[in-house]
Every structure is written in C-alpha cells, then in structure tokens.
Amino acid sequence: MVEEMKALMERAGAVEVRKVLHFGSLNNVMMSVFGRSYEFGEGCENDGEAHELEELVSEGYELLGIFNWSDHFPLLGLLDLQGVRKRCKKLVAKVNVFVGKIIEEHRVKRVVGADHESGDFVDVLLDLEKENRLSDSDMIAVLWEMIFRGTDTVAILLEWILARMVLHPDIQAKAQSEIDTVVGTGNRSVSDSDLPTFPTSMP
Structure with missing residues (x-):
C-alpha cells in the first residue's frame, strides 16, 4: 500500500487514501480466507475475478447502508418499491457462485493430490x-461474512489513525x-518480528 500511495502521488499529485486502504484491506482478507491475492485499482481492470469481487463487496455495502422504507413500514416490504429485496437476492446468487467456485477449486486440488496446505480459512473449514x-x-x-x-x-x-496523525x-x-530507531532509515519495511x-505504549 505504501508503494502504491507513493506511485499515485508521483503520478497524480494526490491520493484517495480511503480507496487504497479499502483495496489493501480487501486483498489482505482474501489472502487469509482464500489464500489468493488480487490486483485492484487503476490498470487492473482486466483482472475479471478481482473486478467481480470488488463489485460484490461494493454492492453489499451499498445495500447495507441504503435507506429502505420497508424497514420502517413492513407492509411496503411486500411491494419492494425500491427493489432492495430484488438486489439482495441477486447479490446472494452471485456470492454463492463466486465463493462456491473457490471452495470447489480447493476440493479439486485435494483430489488431484496438489499441495493444499496453504493455511487459508477454506482449508480449515x-x-x-x-x-x-x-x-x-x-x-x-461464513466465508463471505469474513470478507464483508x-x-x-x-x-x-486505518484511515482514522492516519487522519489523527495528520x-x-x-x-x-x-x-x-521510533520506526527509524527500530527499523533504520533505509528501505527496509517494518515486519512482524x-x-x-x-x-x-504511547502517551
């Protein structure tokens, strides 16, 4: 993420921090859950699976925050005037296909004897x-809940922390x-060790 922010600053002179953090966080979760990495953002439109994943997550967040009259007037839920229920059903179907395909890929690797000990959460389940x-x-x-x-x-x-530090x-x-003292002033990044x-603590 740091390198991406640096590249964006050099190229455009500004960084949309929220978007970079969103893509970085999504990629980190995908590594833990599915054991795979994606390329998001500009120049990665050709990665169909990453694009589909981002669309699913964005649609989920939009539906979660949308003002739905049916929440306040239950009788309107039968009519679905805003189309929220229809969109939710469509999203569920797409998520089932997307996540189901990845689960099946894990199963196939086990059948053919490929190394499946990637340590991701699908293998755990x-x-x-x-x-x-x-x-x-x-x-x-369960898997979609972890991603979402x-x-x-x-x-x-992370965005809040950066804003407070600014x-x-x-x-x-x-x-x-403190980072310079522990890591040094070279190009090495901070590691878990x-x-x-x-x-x-920091007063």
Missing part, C-alpha cells in the same frame, strides 16, 4: 471432522522516530 463439518451453504455464509465484515472495518480504522504532528514525529522491540 474443509478439514473439519464429519460431525463438525459445515454444508456448502454454511461455508459460503473484515474489509471496511480495517480500512476505516492532526497531531507531534505524535506523527514520535512514531516516525520488529513489533516486540517497539515501545508498548
């Missing part, structure tokens, strides 16, 4: 014992100083 094993519909629901709930929550939190240059300077050496 497929490895459940018979008495705890989920149906395909339940697996799709785990994307913008992280992105919004408003408080002293905190930003202290954070930069560096975390124990950072101060545990």
